[in-house]
Structures are given as C-alpha cells and as structure tokens.
Amino acid sequence: xxxxxxxxxxxxxxxxxxxxxxxxxxxxxxxxxxxxxxxxxxxxxxxxxxxxxxxxxxxxxxxxxxxxxxxxxxxxxx
Amino acid sequence: xxxxxxxxxxxxxxxxxxxxxxxxxxxxxxxxxxxxxxxxxxxxxxxxxxxxxxxxxxxxxxxxxxxxxxxxxxxxxxxxxxxxxxxxxxxxxxxxxxxxxxxxxxxxxxxxxxxxxxxxxxxxxxxxxxxxxxxxxxxxxxxxxxxxxxxxxxxxxxxxxxxxxxxxxxxxxxxxxxxxxxxxxxxxxxxxxxxxxxxxxxxxxxxxxxxxxxxxxxxxxxxxxxxxxxxxxxxxxxxxxxxxxxxxxxxxxxxxxxxxxxxxxxxxxxxxxxxxxxxxxxxxxxxxxxxxxxxxxxxxxxxxxxxxxxxxxxxxxxxxxxxxxxxxxxxxxxxxxxxxxxxxxxxxxxxxxxxxxxxxxxxxxxxxxxxxxxxxxxxxxxxxxxxxxxxxxxxxxxxxxxxxxxxxxxxxxxxxxxxxxxxxxxxxxxxxxxxxxxxxxxxxxxxxxxxxxxxxxxxxxxxxxxxxxxxxxxxxxxxxxxxxxxxxxxxx
Numbered sequence: 364x365x366x367x368x369x370x371x372x373x374x375x376x377x378x379x380x381x382x383x384x385x386x387x388x389x390x391x392x393x394x395x396x397x398x399x400x401x402x403x404x405x406x407x408x409x410x411x412x413x414x415x416x417x418x419x420x421x422x423x424x425x426x427x428x429x430x431x432x433x434x435x436x437x438x439x440x441x
Numbered sequence: 442x443x444x445x446x447x448x449x450x451x452x453x454x455x456x457x458x459x460x461x462x463x464x465x466x467x468x469x470x471x472x473x474x475x476x477x478x479x480x481x482x483x484x485x486x487x488x489x490x491x492x493x494x495x496x497x498x499x500x501x502x503x504x505x506x507x508x509x510x511x512x513x514x515x516x517x518x519x520x521x522x523x524x525x526x527x528x529x530x531x532x533x534x535x536x537x538x539x540x541x542x543x544x545x546x547x548x549x550x551x552x553x554x555x556x557x558x559x560x561x562x563x564x565x566x567x568x569x570x571x572x573x574x575x576x577x578x579x580x581x582x583x584x585x586x587x588x589x590x591x592x593x594x595x596x597x598x599x600x601x602x603x604x605x606x607x608x609x610x611x612x613x614x615x616x617x618x619x620x621x622x623x624x625x626x627x628x629x630x631x632x633x634x635x636x637x638x639x640x641x642x643x644x645x646x647x648x649x650x651x652x653x654x655x656x657x658x659x660x661x662x663x664x665x666x667x668x669x670x671x672x673x674x675x676x677x678x679x680x681x682x683x684x685x686x687x688x689x690x691x692x693x694x695x696x697x698x699x700x701x702x703x704x705x706x707x708x709x710x711x712x713x714x715x716x717x718x719x720x721x722x723x724x725x726x727x728x729x730x731x732x733x734x735x736x737x738x739x740x741x742x743x744x745x746x747x748x749x750x751x752x753x754x755x756x757x758x759x760x761x762x763x764x765x766x767x768x769x770x771x772x773x774x775x776x777x778x779x780x781x782x783x784x785x786x787x788x789x790x791x792x793x794x795x796x797x798x799x800x801x802x803x804x805x806x807x808x809x810x811x812x813x814x815x816x817x818x819x820x821x822x823x824x825x826x827x828x829x830x831x832x833x834x835x836x837x838x839x840x841x842x843x844x845x846x847x848x849x850x851x852x853x854x855x856x857x858x859x860x861x862x863x864x865x866x867x868x869x870x871x872x873x874x875x876x877x878x879x880x881x882x883x884x885x886x887x888x889x890x891x892x893x894x895x896x897x898x899x900x901x902x903x904x905x906x907x908x909x910x911x912x913x914x915x916x917x918x919x920x921x922x923x924x925x926x927x928x929x930x931x932x933x
Binding site: 376381403411423426434 | 545696699751804805807812848865905908909911915916920923
C-alpha cells in the first residue's frame with residue numbers, strides 16, 4: 364500500500380466541507396452583493412474620510428466575498 | 442528459432458521504420474544500453490505459463506513464471522525482451538510476486554540499446570536479490586494496443602469481421618526456459634484460420650490443442666533465450682476496435698465552490714475494417730432496430746461516480762443532443778450517441794464534462810494545511826469490447842496557492858510536471874499537475890490517483906481579497922476625485 368493511500372485512510376474522519384454548501388452559495392452571494400450595493404449607495408451619498416472605513420471597506424469586503432460565491436453559484440467554480 | 446544476439450542486426454536491416462516508430466514515443470526512464478548488450482544469463486525460467494486473453498479489442502497477457510537464479514551470486518535484475526515495434530505498444534506492464542500478491546508491484550523500467558536496435562527490454566528490479574539456486578514465482582501482466590488487425594481490411598457495411606492476431610508460441614524471454622506453454626483465450630469459437638505447428642508438442646500431441654475457445658500451444662521443453670515461433674490466428678470479431686489516439690482529462694478542484702469539475706476530450710478512431718463501399722444510410726436505418734453485430738461504434742456509456750451533476754457533451758459543431766444522463770446517488774450513467782456511427786477508420790472527437798461534490802474526493806489532513814485528493818485516473822466509456830488509449834494526459838488543476846504537491850499514480854506515468862494554469866479570477870495562476878501515460882487500456886478505469894498538497898488559509902482568501910481590494914480602491918478613488926475642488930472661483 365502506498366504512503367499516500369495511508370494518508371488518505373488516516374484522514375477518513377475529516378472530509379472536506381466548504382463553508383457554505385453548493386445549495387446555499389447563491390443565497391450567500393446574493394445577500395453579500397446586496398449588502399455591498401446598499402453600503403456603496405450610502406457611501407456614494409456621504410463621501411467623507413469617516414465613511415470610508417465605516418461604509419466603503421465593509422462594502423468592498425462584502426463585494427469580494429459575494430462575487431466569489433455568486434461566480435461559484437452560477438457554475439464557474441473558481 | 443533465432444538467437445537473441447542476432448536479432449538486432451536482422452531487424453535493423455529489414456525493419457528500420459519500426460525502430461523509428463518507437464523513437465518518437467517517449468517511454469519512462471529509458472536506460473540506454475550499448476548495442477552489443479545481452480542480458481547476463483543469470484536466470485533460468487523453470488516453468489512458464491503465458492495466458493493471452495483476446496476477448497476484448499486488445500490482447501491482455503499474463504505470464505506466470507518460476508524464475509531460478511543459476512548464477513553464483515545473488516541477482517536482482519530480470520530482463521524482459523520485446524521487439525521495438527511491440528514495446529512501443531505495451532502498456533501497464535506490472536510485475537508482482539505471485540505468492541505475495543498483496544505487496545506492491547516491482548519496480549520496472551524500460552531499457553533500450555540504441556535507436557537502431559530491434560530488441561528492447563523491460564528491466565524488472567526484484568525487491569530483494571534472489572539467492573543462488575533460489576526460485577521465485579512472478580506474474581507479469583500487460584496489454585498491447587493496436588495489436589488486432591482486421592483481415593480482410595475492407596468489408597461490407599453489415600458484414601462479419603474477422604481480425605488477425607500475430608504472436609509467438611514461445612513467450613519472449615531473455616533466458617533459457619525449461620518448460621513453457623501459451624494459452625490463448627478467444628472470445629468466440631469461430632476461428633477460421635490458425636497456425637498449426639508441424640511438430641508435436643512436448644506431450645506428443647497436436648500443437649495447438651483446442652478446448653472450446655481456448656487454444657494451448659505447447660508445452661515445449663528447453664527453449665533457448667530469444668527463440669521465437671511465429672503464430673497467427675484469424676477469428677470472428679464483429680465489434681468495433683475502439684482506439685483513442687489521445688485523451689485529455691482535466692480535473693479541477695475548487696475549494697470555494699466545493700466542486701470537482703471534470704472535463705474529458707477524446708480523439709477516437711475505430712481500427713475495424715474499412716467500408717468496402719460508401720456508407721448506406723438506408724441500410725443502416727433498416728438494421729437499426731434489429732441491432733445486429735456491427736463493426737460500427739454506436740453508443741458510448743460512461744458510468745460516473747454517484748452524485749455527478751451538470752453533464753455536457755459537445756463536439757466541434759456544438760452541443761450534441763443525442764445523449765442521456767441518468768443521475769443517481771450510487772452511480773450516474775452518461776449515455777452518448779455520437780453524431781454518426783463510427784465505422785472502421787472513421788474518426789470522432791468530442792468533449793464531455795461534469796461536476797461532482799468535492800466532499801467525496803478531498804480530505805483534510807489532521808495537522809497543518811494539508812489536503813489529500815483521491816480521484817480516478819481514468820473514467821472513460823465502459824464497453825464490452827474495451828477501449829485502448831494511445832496517450833492519456835491527465836491535468837489536475839489545484840486551487841491557486843497550493844504548494845508541496847505529491848502524487849501516486851496507479852498507471853506507469855511517462856512524464857509528470859507541475860505547470861501553471863490561469864483562468865477566471867486568478868492572480869498568480871493555479872498549480873497544475875500534468876501526468877502523461879501511454880498505452881493505457883480501460884482496465885485501468887476507476888484506479889485512483891492520490892494527490893496531497895498544502896493549501897494555507899492565507900492563499901484561500903486571495904481571490905475575495907483581490908476583488909475587495911479592487912473595489913476598495915475604486916471607493917478611495919471616488920472619494921479622492923470627489924474631494925477635488927474644480928470650481929473656478931475660490932472656496933467661500
């Protein structure tokens with residue numbers, strides 16, 4: 364038996380599970396993108412140094428993760 | 442009967458093209474030997490039984506041999522000779538200890554003289570040197586691709602086909618063989634022609650002896666090294682000889698999507714007899730429902746792993762609608778009907794793909810950032826007549842940022858390299874393990890390829906953070922540009 368087969372057998376208890384299953388990717392992506400859209404809208408209305416960390420950074424993070432999940436949900440598994 | 446050392450010169454003079462055909466096909470870890478090389482006569486084959494199975498479209502050979510060390514020192518290198526044109530078509534050669542089948546197969550490598558020589562060798566490394574006078578029973582298995590040839594090579598559209606198989610009644614050996622026999626198992630009892638050896642065998646009976654669909658040549662006593670006794674058989678085989686000149690198989694791992702995407706691109710051909718006349722659609726359609734045996738390849742069935750989803754089947758024109766997919770938890774079945782029946786010498790290339798849940802294929806190693814992936818090296822169609830692949834290229838596309846890639850392949854791999862594959866949303870590209878194998882047959886389907894790699898969590902956040910950084914810089918730019926005072930008059 365090869366060494367890697369032993370590694371495979373030893374890891375039996377820990378199958379890979381993604382943070383969000385395939386079924387919920389669209390929902391998660393849509394929610395995050397909506398948050399990003401709303402926050403960007405609010406930021407666009409009051410642009411200031413104070414709103415940058417409060418609105419723009421959460422908006423861009425929500426867009427980043429939301430985009431990845433939405434791309435996966437529509438079938439391009441990145 | 443020819444002695445081994447005279448073979449190179451005879452063949453180099455008569456068949457230079459055969460040596461060339463091999464030179465263009467790289468085989469694994471070649472050891473170049475001088476043209477005067479002759480394997481040291483340190484072994485003797487005490488008893489050898491060779492089984493050739495011709496039930497499928499490629500011969501599958503299994504040689505069980507008791508070898509004995511006749512030298513005064515312990516020996517571990519056993520040579521197995523093949524003619525140059527044959528060695529280029531030998532695939533999946535495996536040598537095991539027959540009395541200890543649970544153990545790993547022995548290390549085997551291809552050696553050759555120079556490119557002009559006609560005999561090349563597989564060198565088998567016995568795991569432990571065999572003591573002087575000791576015996577060991579080994580089992581050698583391999584398949585030969587493109588070995589059956591239709592005879593006659595043109596037939597009518599619905600005619601019966603016969604194929605010819607040529608081999609030697611004596612098993613190829615670099616050593617003296619005390620006792621041997623060759624058993625050939627056909628898939629039919631209709632064998633119009635076969636070689637009858639004029640001399641009787643060692644038991645004093647007809648050679649070959651026939652029992653139903655099995656022919657036995659031999660037993661023969663005291664056959665010297667390199668001896669050959671050409672034999673041929675022509676038998677009924679009204680089935681396609683499915684031959685894939687190339688199969689490219691991509692396996693793409695996505696941690697974010699929890700998905701394993703598989704795509705296979707086939708370049709198929711049928712080695713069966715060519716059509717004597719033009720293809721008759723009317724005749725084809727008339728016999729369609731009676732479904733008589735035919736040399737045409739009509740359908741391909743791909744049993745996929747349970748849980749496979751989103752299949753597609755396209756060719757150069759586009760989507761091929763004549764396919765059916767039966768999803769299932771235990772097994773899914775993809776049934777394809779090519780655009781046209783593939784007759785002898787016709788070609789068809791197409792692409793199929795499907796998705797699967799990554800959960801069943803990937804596990805996390807308990808410590809560190811390691812992952813272990815187990816995927817079939819080959820899936821491909823399951824046909825009663827079998828399918829042979831001249832070249833298989835498997836690419837395993839790992840997530841971006843994976844490092845420290847290791848693998849074990851179930852088939853002898855002639856080349857492996859790690860390249861970078863760039864696709865959607867990639868910044869640095871995905872490490873891709875590329876494995877090439879030649880002369881693979883469908884018996885290897887469902888044999889697993891195991892890969893381990895490290896995938897640090899920092900690498901996994903590369904994609905969303907890159908997008909976030911891009912959008913974030915857009916916001917900053919909007920804020921900066923929005924604050925630029927473009928009024929002509931001064932600020933009040």
